[in-house]
Amino acid sequence: MNELSVTKPYQRRRRFSREFKAQIVAKCLEPGASVSRIALDNGLNANMVRRWMSEAQRADKTPGFVPVKLPAATSAPSNPSVSDKRSTIRIEIPRPRRCGCSGVACGAGPSMCCFAPGPVGMIRIDEIWLATEPLDMRAGPDKALARVIQVFGSARPHCAYLFANKRGNRMKVLIHDGLGIW
Structure with a gap:
């Protein structure tokens, strides 16, 4: 029996220069141009x-950022008042020790703790x-x-960067607090 072997010629992946690609893309973007005809x-x-x-x-399109205007900064009260029962938030803490609400005993009991309402300054943005x-x-x-x-060259301190997904229904936040990234 005679065996016939057919070998395909070696096909190398073609590489095109950026200039050539730009020239083809420019032709395709002309009004009335057919992409298939130009390709053929x-x-x-x-x-x-x-x-x-x-x-x-x-x-x-280089990715960019748009600044978001913030309302005027409000400072957290330096001496929060816990005397008004309607303005406090109670949180159960499963520890049998006394609460230390800003150095003032709130009288909530060993498993309760009080927090003053309003903004609490944790990370400055x-x-x-x-x-x-x-x-x-x-x-x-x-x-x-x-x-x-x-975009910026480095993360700026005390800045928050918001990212949305393609649909716009989810967000991711990146915060630089001056020391590290959150």
């Missing part, structure tokens, strides 16, 4: 040319920036921080 005329696959077009559009491009919610804080660094 240049010996290219139309899907590849469409991918080049979408990559060129994405490259034009001077600016809030809203991302203009969506962020994949599976991304961790390192990817969000990379986007902040790409």
Whole structure:
């Protein structure tokens, strides 16, 4: 028996220069141009040319941030009053020890604690920036921080950066408190 072996010629993946891609994309963006016709005329696959077009559009859009206007800052009361029973919040703490509400005994009992109402200053935020491009919610804080660094050069202290997903129904917040990232 004679065996016939047919070998395919080695097909190398073609590489195209950025200039060539830009030239093809520019032709495709002209009014009335057919992407398939331009691709066929240049010996290219139309899907590849469409991918080049979408990559060129994405490259034009650099991710940015828009500042969010904050209302005037209100300072937390330095000496919160716990005398008004209607203005306190009670939280059960499963520890058999006395409460230390700002150095004033609240008389709530060994398993209760009182907190004064109003804003409690934990992390100072001077600016809030809203991302203009969506962020994949599976991304961790390192990817969000990379986007902040790409735009600003570094994370600014006392700033919050808000990221939304593509649908706009979920948000991720990255906060730099001057010491680290939250």
